[in-house]
Amino acid sequence: MSDPVFDLTIIWAVIIAFGIIMYVLMDGFDLGQGILFPFAPSEDARDVMMNSVAPVWDGNETWLILGGAGLLAAFPLVYAVFLPALYIGVFLLLAGLIFRGVAFEFRFKARSSRYVWNWSFAIGSTVAAFAQGAVVGAYIQGFAVADFVYIGGAFDWLTPFTVLTGLGLVAGYALLGSTWLIMKSEGDIQDWAYRITPWLLIAVLVVFAIVSVWTPFIDPFVADRWFSGISYIWLLPLLALLCAFWLMRSVHQRRDGSPFVATMGMFIFTYLGLIASKFPYVVPPDYTLWDASSAHESQLFLLLGLLFVIPIVLVYTAWTYWVFRGKVKAGVGYH
Amino acid sequence: MELDPILLSRIQFAFVVSFHAIFPVFTIGLASYIALLEGLSFKTQNPVWERLSRFWVQVFAVVFGMGVVSGIVMAFQFGTNWSVFSYTSANFLGPVLSYEVITAFFLEAAFLGVLLFGRDKVPQGIHFLSAIMVALGTFISSFWILSANSWMHTPAGVEMVNGLIYVTSWSEAIFNPSLWPRFFHMGIASFLTGAFVVCGVSAWYILRQKDTDVHKKALSMSLWLILIAVPAQIYVGHAHGINSFEHQPMKVAAMEGAWETKTNAPLVLFAIPDQENQRNRWEVSVPGLASLVLTHDIDGEVPGLKEIPREMQPPVAIVFFAFRIMVGIGLIMLFFAIAGLVLRRKDAYLRTPWFLNGLKWMSLSPFIAVLAGWFVTEVGRAPWLIYEVMTHSEGITPSLTGGMALFTLIGYIMVYAMVFAAGVYYLLRVIASGVLSENEIRKSQSHQRPKRPLSAADADWEEEHTS
Numbered sequence: 027m028s029d030p031v032f033d034l035t036i037i038w039a040v041i042i043a044f045g046i047i048m049y050v051l052m053d054g055f056d057l058g059q060g061i062l063f064p065f066a067p068s069e070d071a072r073d074v075m076m077n078s079v080a081p082v083w084d085g086n087e088t089w090l091i092l093g094g095a096g097l098l099a100a101f102p103l104v105y106a107v108f109l110p111a112l113y114i115g116v117f118l119l120l121a122g123l124i125f126r127g128v129a130f131e132f133r134f135k136a137r138s139s140r141y142v143w144n145w146s147f148a149i150g151s152t153v154a155a156f157a158q159g160a161v162v163g164a165y166i167q168g169f170a171v172a173d174f175v176y177i178g179g180a181f182d183w184l185t186p187f188t189v190l191t192g193l194g195l196v197a198g199y200a201l202l203g204s205t206w207l208i209m210k211s212e213g214d215i216q217d218w219a220y221r222i223t224p225w226l227l228i229a230v231l232v233v234f235a236i237v238s239v240w241t242p243f244i245d246p247f248v249a250d251r252w253f254s255g256i257s258y259i260w261l262l263p264l265l266a267l268l269c270a271f272w273l274m275r276s277v278h279q280r281r282d283g284s285p286f287v288a289t290m291g292m293f294i295f296t297y298l299g300l301i302a303s304k305f306p307y308v309v310p311p312d313y314t315l316w317d318a319s320s321a322h323e324s325q326l327f328l329l330l331g332l333l334f335v336i337p338i339v340l341v342y343t344a345w346t347y348w349v350f351r352g353k354v355k356a357g358v359g360y361h
Numbered sequence: 362m363e364l365d366p367i368l369l370s371r372i373q374f375a376f377v378v379s380f381h382a383i384f385p386v387f388t389i390g391l392a393s394y395i396a397l398l399e400g401l402s403f404k405t406q407n408p409v410w411e412r413l414s415r416f417w418v419q420v421f422a423v424v425f426g427m428g429v430v431s432g433i434v435m436a437f438q439f440g441t442n443w444s445v446f447s448y449t450s451a452n453f454l455g456p457v458l459s460y461e462v463i464t465a466f467f468l469e470a471a472f473l474g475v476l477l478f479g480r481d482k483v484p485q486g487i488h489f490l491s492a493i494m495v496a497l498g499t500f501i502s503s504f505w506i507l508s509a510n511s512w513m514h515t516p517a518g519v520e521m522v523n524g525l526i527y528v529t530s531w532s533e534a535i536f537n538p539s540l541w542p543r544f545f546h547m548g549i550a551s552f553l554t555g556a557f558v559v560c561g562v563s564a565w566y567i568l569r570q571k572d573t574d575v576h577k578k579a580l581s582m583s584l585w586l587i588l589i590a591v592p593a594q595i596y597v598g599h600a601h602g603i604n605s606f607e608h609q610p611m612k613v614a615a616m617e618g619a620w621e622t623k624t625n626a627p628l629v630l631f632a633i634p635d636q637e638n639q640r641n642r643w644e645v646s647v648p649g650l651a652s653l654v655l656t657h658d659i660d661g662e663v664p665g666l667k668e669i670p671r672e673m674q675p676p677v678a679i680v681f682f683a684f685r686i687m688v689g690i691g692l693i694m695l696f697f698a699i700a701g702l703v704l705r706r707k708d709a710y711l712r713t714p715w716f717l718n719g720l721k722w723m724s725l726s727p728f729i730a731v732l733a734g735w736f737v738t739e740v741g742r743a744p745w746l747i748y749e750v751m752t753h754s755e756g757i758t759p760s761l762t763g764g765m766a767l768f769t770l771i772g773y774i775m776v777y778a779m780v781f782a783a784g785v786y787y788l789l790r791v792i793a794s795g796v797l798s799e800n801e802i803r804k805s806q807s808h809q810r811p812k813r814p815l816s817a818a819d820a821d822w823e824e825e826h827t828s
Contacts, residue, residue: 088466092463095459109437110761125776179760324451
């Protein structure tokens with residue numbers, strides 16, 4: 027193969043990492059609406075919740091598909107190990123996303139059968155969030171791989187640890203959802219969102235604490251990285267906690283926008299902390315980014331198209347959010 | 362009974378991809394039709410074109426939405442069930458499939474929103490341009506998918522190093538030997554699908570005497586398209602067959618039901634292929650015709666399936682019958698294309714009930730023909746996943762058990778059945794609610810809606826409750 031002039035693997039790692047956090051933050055708050063759906067104070071509140079994310083949810087989910095295709099192109103080993111290892115989980119994730127996706131469209135059109143789509147939205151969102159959390163847990167755990175092929179069982183991914191990370195992400199997405207709702211709603215619905223946010227934050231922090239303590243015991247590599255000496259990566263959990271504190275304060279002061287920004291901050295620093303724990307291993311315990319990457323010319327071939335498209339998608343995404351900015355009023359939907 | 366993960370994965374893939382394919386094959390054709398309507402509207406300013414376009418954009422939106430939802434699974438199924446295949450061929454298939462996603466992404470980001478929701482917000486010329494770009498985008502998208510698929514039939518431009526595929530020439534790999542016949546065969550199939558659906562729906566309205574003025578126009582123009590496209594499709598289909606004969610002769614042997622290698626080979630019209638005994642039962646055939654069709658020489662040699670050991674032969678009966686279903690539907694289509702021309706005299710086609718009723722049912726025919734065609738080409742490649750490079754059993758995920766595969770197969774069937782039922786139900790309501798009059802169009806213009814495919818359609822889910 028041709029001699030790479032510069033290392034595209036790192037560029038691709040940054041692109042994929044960026045895509046993942048974009049997906050988590052953006053689909054997170056709209057999955058959160060579904061998780062909170064059964065607990066909403068009224069059917070009007072449900073209308074507002076759904077309307078607040080209706081214009082943007084499908085754009086949010088296209089990042090997931092791009093991530094899947096991008097992984098196959100740039101890091102095929104990740105694609106070819108994660109998907110077989112998480113076989114049942116991937117099915118649950120996709121089925122969940124399909125059910126909640128169609129619920130968006132059909133709930134507003136339905137009258138007597140509306141409750142069916144309420145449950146379709148709630149269960150689909152929760153299952154999808156749980157499955158994504160379990161993926162994170164499975165990544166931390168590592169995979170049974172021999173000679174670049176997954177050799178473990180169907181349920182290796184389902185352990186007490188991954189159940190915990192699954193529940194953690196459900197709580198996390200619910201928190202993103204409730205703070206998004208604070209920003210997008212007013213009156214009774216906003217009051218409700220303010221009330222539930224501290225409880226969700228506590229749930230997230232509890233899982234965060236348990237996972238943080240548990241992880242070094244699961245993976246000695248992580249223990250070594252964090253505790254072998256004083257390190258600047260200690261700043262990351264510190265910043266995440268700082269964001270949690272900011273969130274608490276801004277909810278207390280009944281601010282509109284900052285709770286959501288603070289929650290995004292928690293997610294970003296936790297995510298960076300996870301990357302810091304595992305880098306450069308993408309298929310733990312044995313394979314690094316470079317082991318998992320595709321041929322240089324394949325990475326280059328796709329990069330050319332992507333560099334052209336990503337800015338357009340980002341501009342369009344920003345424009346959509348701008349068009350649909352402001353509060354969503356009860357009874358005045360987009361429909 | 363031992364559950365075979367390979368068989369189950371193949372059934373699952375066939376199910377998911379067949380289910381998914383019926384949506385894009387329709388939207389590709391429909392997108393071009395909408396672009397044409399927008400162009401006519403732009404040029405003539407005749408309100409009929411805008412009313413038709415508005416109606417078909419609604420149908421397009423629902424079908425496009427269903428295509429997106431059912432397509433999500435496709436992006437992951439390569440990895441879950443065929444991980445060794447994905448890993449081995451990722452250097453080529455990864456970028457090519459990603460380009461398909463990028464095209465769809467870009468298309469949705471820039472132009473779909475304008476087409477579906479921007480009619481009253483942007484100048485008419487821009488709206489027309491968006492319709493063209495959406496139509497173009499659907500073709501570019503299908504180009505990438507068909508490139509990947511064709512490469513699995515006629516791999517080129519790559520080398521195998523330490524068990525992994527590396528691209529040596531992007532142009533040879535992308536423009537591999539079976540790409541163009543497949544692309545044109547599929548492109549015309551999409552036009553025919555769009556045209557027959559438009560014909561069927563228009564005929565249904567004309568029979569019920571609802572909005573006859575606009576649907577007459579739609580029917581007339583679609584019949585012209587069918588008159589050109591059906592013969593073109595027969596020609597391109599033949600060229601595609603010749604291409605397969607050159608590169609995958611055993612697939613063609615299965616299509617023809619040819620067991621022995623023969624010169625002056627007969628064309629089998631009907632038979633029951635008996636793979637067990639490697640022969641046909643109840644064969645009805647025309648002497649010499651297969652040689653003439655395939656080699657353009659009545660004494661040309663047509664190789665038979667016995668050239669290769671039985672376990673390397675594709676399942677002959679499936680390929681054989683699927684091929685006949687496809688060709689049979691093609692011939693019925695040809696009949697309707699010619700009947701449409703004959704009935705042009707004094708506009709008789711608008712008053713001929715058997716013709717209109719026939720068209721109503723023919724709206725289903727392209728979907729069956731397209732699926733049958735895909736079964737011919739995909740089953741005919743067996744046992745190869747990548748032709749003469751990797752078999753199905755080599756490409757399967759090693760950790761996959763029969764139980765896991767069965768679980769997801771049943772799961773996907775259930776999920777898709779529910780989604781499909783809801784979608785078709787809703788689509789029928791959109792069609793039943795009909796075309797807007799000019800007055801209704803003016804009223805609806807202040808309505809603000811989110812930018813998503815399905816919400817462009819505005820029919821209600823249930824009948825309005827009156828209290």
